[in-house]
Amino acid sequence: MKKVLALILALAMVFALAACGGTAPAPAGNDQPAPAGNDQPAAAGNELAGTYDILVWVGEAAVDLTKKQIEDFNANNEFGITFNAEVNPVSEATAADQMLVDIDAGADLYCFPQDQFARLVQANALAKLGDAAKAFVVENNDPGVVAAGTAGESVYAYPLTSDNGYFMYYDKSVIPEEDVDSLEKLIADCEEANKFFAFEAQSSAWYLASWFFATGCVSEWTVDDEGNPLTVNDNFNSDNGLIAVKGMEKLLKSPCHTSSSKADEFANGAAIVVTGTWAYEDILKVLGDNMGVTDLPSFEVDGQEYHLGSYNGCKLMGVKPQADAVKGAALHKLAQYLTGEACQMERFNELSWGPSNLVDQQSPEVQANPGLAALLLQGAYSRPQGQIPGAWWNIASVIGDEVKAAASEDDLKAALKNYQDKIEALFELDTSALLFVGAWNGWNNADEADTFYFTKNDDGTYTLTLDVPESDYMGGRIVKPGDWGTDKGFAQVTDGADLVKDLGADNPDNNIVFAEAGNYTVTWDGAAVTIVKN
Template sequence: MKKILALLLVALMIVGMTACGGADKKDPTTASTEAPTTAPTTKPSESQPSESQPSESQPAESQPAESQPSESQPAESQPSESQPAESLPPVSANTEKPAKNPNADALPLTIKVWTPAEDQAVDNNWLETMQAQFDAAHPEYNITWINESVSEGDAASMVTTDVSAAADIYMFANDQLGGLITAGGLAKQGGIYLDQIKNDNSQFMINTVTHTDGAQYAFPVTNNTWFLYYNKDVFTEEDVKSLDTMITKGKVCIPITTGWNAGCFFLGCGGTIFGEAGNDASVGIQFGEDHGGYKAAKKMIELVGNSNIVAGGMDTGRLIEGEVAAVFSGSWSAAELRENLGDKLGVAALPTFTVDGETYNMTAMSGSKCVGVNPTSGSVKGKQKACTQFAAFLASADAQLARYAMRGVIPAHKDLISAVANDPVAMAEINTINNSAVIQSALPQMGKYWSPVENFGKSVANGEINMGNYMDMVDQMNNQLNAEGL
C-alpha cells in the first residue's frame, strides 16, 4: 500500500513538474487553441487582408502591400492568437466614458492606450488633450478611450505577457523593438505613415525604429540618452568641452558602474555594437584592442586614480549635495536639478577625453522612445487604421510640441529643433545624439552586453582592474560579449 502510494506521489510530482514547467511556454498554444472556437464568427486569417483595404482608400497611391501589419509577423501562430480576446468585448466597455461624438455614421471603437503615468497626470493630462483633438479631427470615428499607465521601460514585458490583452497603442523604449516584433506585438508601418516616420526624423531616429528586416515599426516621439550636468560656478562653458580640463578644476562623477553608461569610453575610442545601425548581429560587439579597447580601459583607470573623479552611476544626488560639480544623467533629471541648483545649473553635450595624445568624444548609447501599434487591434474592422492614425498623431510635430510644453519631454521631430533652441537641456540632448551617440541595439543578442560591461566598469572603479592587468581584462570582456549562446 505504502509503495503504491509513494509511486503515485512520485508520478504526481513528475506530472506536476512538467505541467508547471511547461506553463510559460504553453500559454501561446493554449491561447491559440482557443482561436478555433471563436474562429467562425471572426474569420481569423481572412479578416486582416480585407480589413486593410479601407485604409488604402484614403492615403491612396502611397499605400503598398506591406501596410498589412499582421502579415509581417514572423510566428505563424500570431494572427490566430490575436483573435480570441478582442473578438467579443470592445463594445461592452462603452459605458466607461460616454462618447462625445454624436455622428450617427461614426464607427464605434474602443481603443486602449498605454503611456507613462506622467502623460496622464490629473492636472496636466497630455494624453487626454491629444485624444480630444484627435476626436475633433476625425468625426468618422466614435472612439471610447481606455487610458492606462505603463512606463516606457516596462512596455515590452507587459505586452509580451499577453499580446491580445495589451494596449492597441503603447509607448516603449526602442531597445525593446526586437522582442516586441518577435512576440507579434508591433505592427509594421507603411504608406503615409512610413513617409511620416521618414520625413519627420533624422536618420539616427529612423534607425532606432528599424528592425533587422529593414522595415520601420514605430513612430519616434522623443530621444533617450544622457549628457552632462554641471555647476556653472565651477566650470565655464569652455571647460565642459573636455573631461581632462574639467578634472583640473573640480570634481566630476563619471558613470561607469551602470551597464547603460559604462561603455562610454569604449564606444568613444571606436568600439561598435552590432555595426553602424546597431542591427547586424554577425558583426558582434567590438570592444577589443583593434577597436581602441585598450586605450579606453587605460583612460578609465587613469581617471579613477584621479582625486577629482568619483566613479559612480548617474548620481544626481551628488551634484545636488555639492559633493561633485558635474554629473552625467538624462533629461528626466533636469527638473529636480534645476529646482535645487537654479541658475547655477549648466547642461552640455558629452565632453571629449584624451588618451595617448589623441582626442575622442565620450559616446552615449542612445535610442528613442516611440509609439507603436499592436497588430491585434486588427481584429475589429477599421480599428487598426484608427490606431495607426492616432499613433501617427501622437508622434506629429504638434503633439510632440504640446508634450514638451506640458511635461518638458524633448521632441525628436527634426523640424522642432528650432523650437527648443533656447532650452539648454534639449540642446545638450540633441547635440549628444548628433555628435557622439551609438544606437542602443534592439537585437536579442544585446542581452549579452550589460553584465560584462557593467562588471568591467565596477572592477575599474574598485581597483581590481589596474594598469597591470587591463589588457587581459579587456580581452576577457570582449570574449564574453561575443560568446556563443547565453
C-alpha cells in the same frame, strides 16, 4: 459504498478542472494570429468609422496631455473614428516589461525606449506599419529615429521623441567654466571640493559605450525581422578599446566617482551628473542659477585627447497587434496623429520632450532649449543607437566593474577579451545549426518533425542525407533556423552540379533544384555545396 462514492466524487472534481482548462481562452503571447495592423491595403476612411475602447500607456507626466490629444483626434479626424481611451501612467521602461508578461492584458498603444524594441518585436508585441504609414514616418522624422523602429525591411513603431542622449550637468559654484572640457580637471575639482562625479559607467552599457566611442570604437549590429542578431562589427577589443578603458579607469578609480545618472545626486553632494534631457527640470529645481549644461569632456591618454562620445536614442510608440483588423487600422491612424508634427510640438512645449519630427526640430523654440542645445553640442560626437540585440546590454555592462577592479594593464586586456568572447558566443548559438528547406517538406523552417537539420562534423562541415520525392518542383536551399538567406544554394554547388538543374533567371532565390527524385547526401563546408547521389 462510501469509498466508491468518494472515488466518483474525486474523479468528478478532476474532470471539472480538466474541463476548465479546455474551455479557457487560448494562451496569450506568441500564439496570437499574425499581426493584423494595417498590413492589408489601406482601408477607405469610412470603413474605419466606429467607437473603440482602447487602453493607452504613457509616462506619468504625459497622461493629461495624451488624454487631451486623443480627444482632439476624436473631434477632428476625417475617418469618423471615436476612441474611448483609458490612459494609464506606466513609465516607458516598465511598459515593455509588462507587455512581455502578458500581451493580451497590455495596452493597445504604448510608449517605450528604443532599447526595448528588439525584444518587443521578438515577442510579437508590435504591429507592423502598412506601406502608407511607413512612408509617412520615413518622410517626416529624423532618420536615426526611424532606424530605431525598423527591423529588417519593416517599420514596427512610430517615433515619439529624439532626445534620448546624455550630456553633462554641472554645479557652477564648484566647477569653473574653463575646466568643463577636460576630464582630468573635472576629477581634480570634484576631489578638491569633496563632491561626487556621477557617471553611470559601472552598471549601464548605454553610458559605458561613451568611452569606446571616444576612441573611435564601434559596435554596429544588424538584426533580422525577429530581432535576432545577424551580423556585428565590433572592435571594442582593440588598441583603441584599450585606450578607452585606460581613460575610464581614471574616473572609476577616483574616490569622487559614483555610478549613477539620477537627477537627485545633486541634492546628495554631486557636482557633476551625466544624464539626459529628462532630468533637466528636476536639476534646475535643485541648482537654480548654478546649473551648467554642456557636452561631455575629453580625456587624455598618452598625450592625446579623446572627446567622450554618446548614444543618440529615442522613444517610440507602438501599436499592439489586434485580432480585429479594423480596430488595428484605426489605432494606427491614432498613433500617426499622436506622433505627428502638432502633437510632438505640444509635448515639447509642455514637457520639454525633444521632437523627432524634422519640421519641429528646426523651430526656434526647440533650438533655444538649453538641454537640447547641449545635446546638439554633444551630437557631433554621438552615434545613432540603431538596433542592438538585448543580450549586448548585459554583456557590455560588466566592463565597468572589471575596469574598476583591474590591477594592471593585463587585467584591462582581459576585460576586453572576456567581452569579445561573450559576443562571439552569441553568434555560435546561431551558426551552430543549419537546415534544408525544400518544396517537399513544405518549406518548413521551424522546429518540427519534418525539418531537415544538418549534422555538424568535427572538421566544421555540415552533412545531411535526405530523400527527395518525385514532384513537379524538387527545389530547396540551405538556411539558418528562422532565416531565409539565399547565400547557400545553387550558385554554391561545386561537386555534383550534374545532379541539379540550372534554371537561370527562373531561380531568383538561388534554389538547388534536383533533376530527379532519390536519396542524396548534401555537404556544406562553409563556402561550397557538395551533392552526392546515394
